[in-house]
Amino acid sequence: MASTTSTQVNKKSNNEKTTSFTSVKTLTESPNFNSIPSSYTYTTNPNDENEIVVDPDDENDPIPVIDYSHLVIGTPDQRNKTIHDIRKACEEWGFFMLVNHFVSKSLLEKMVDQVFGFFNLREEEKQVYAGKEVMDPIRYGTSFNVSGDRILFWRDFIKIVVRPEFHSLDKPAGFRDTSAEYSRRTWKLGRELLKGISESLGLEVNYIDRTMNLESGLQMLAANLYPPCPQPELAMGMPPHSDHGLLNLLIQNGVSGLQVLHNGKWINVCSTPNCFLVLVSDHLEIMSNGKYKSVVHRAAVSNGATRMSLATVIAPSLDTVVEPASELLDNESNPAAYVGMKHIDYMELQRSNQLYGKSVLNKVKI
């Protein structure tokens, strides 16, 4: 592993300012930086050698678009059609774009600016939040798990738990107010969507809310920074994976890079302004007994502009044991396909594994 990227022992003496890891941003800002350290060289999994990356087939199989306004203030017909469209999107893609969501454009822009404000702080100011434990309420890091990753990923991140207890960065100025407002809005959005999703599964409207204990549910903001990479074909921002939680509501800064796996092909998702990308996550797959599959996705990097994405994880309370809904099971034709596991244990499992595909979910599959 190249010495510039290895984890260093954090020695603090005589007010000496130290950092516990080298962020990708710091790396790219070093003088004469023009090639990536070997530790970032990402070789595709042998099984993926014939992988194909394509743009969406807008004519025959477009990325599903859901109009949120039809779900919450539409006519009964519009609402029914939207629930039908949600079912189709969750079954066929595990992914959709959400428009007319009532989160103002100015709030989205302010939030993106605030996240950039954080990543643009001096490294020492950010490293105050360099955490180690999966449940540290605020955790700044790089790659996925820098001390365990065999290959490093071209990504710095900050994760902030905003619910059930609200946490915030102290800097940049204004972060607290903006992130509080953004968290409130996206939580409401996620909860309403999960009502529609309950109905789309043939369950009563509040089923997911109630059984996943969303009253004390977990909400996390997870921001990713992907600085320009001089050899983008050799590095990966985030490897193929699916997310924990029920839904991930993703926004980005206008620079594309997300790819979702659909029918065996990697689909480039364009960065569309003012829309949320909604990803079905592992706990929705488990509770629906695999009727809806969490979407496998990854983040490619480029040598153009810096990319930033902000994920909002909508998840069960940490002590909820997530298992297939008994209402969806049938001993003969549709037995439980996953064992129940506490959400917090699932997160630990994810953290202690290499991030790859559905490796964590597969551990609870029967």
Ligand SMILES: O=C(O)CCC(=O)C(=O)O
């Ligand atoms: O940057 C992206 O588009 C994907 C981020 C992601 O997969 C995640 O935060 O879990």
Ligand SMILES: [Fe+2]
């Ligand atoms: Fe993800």
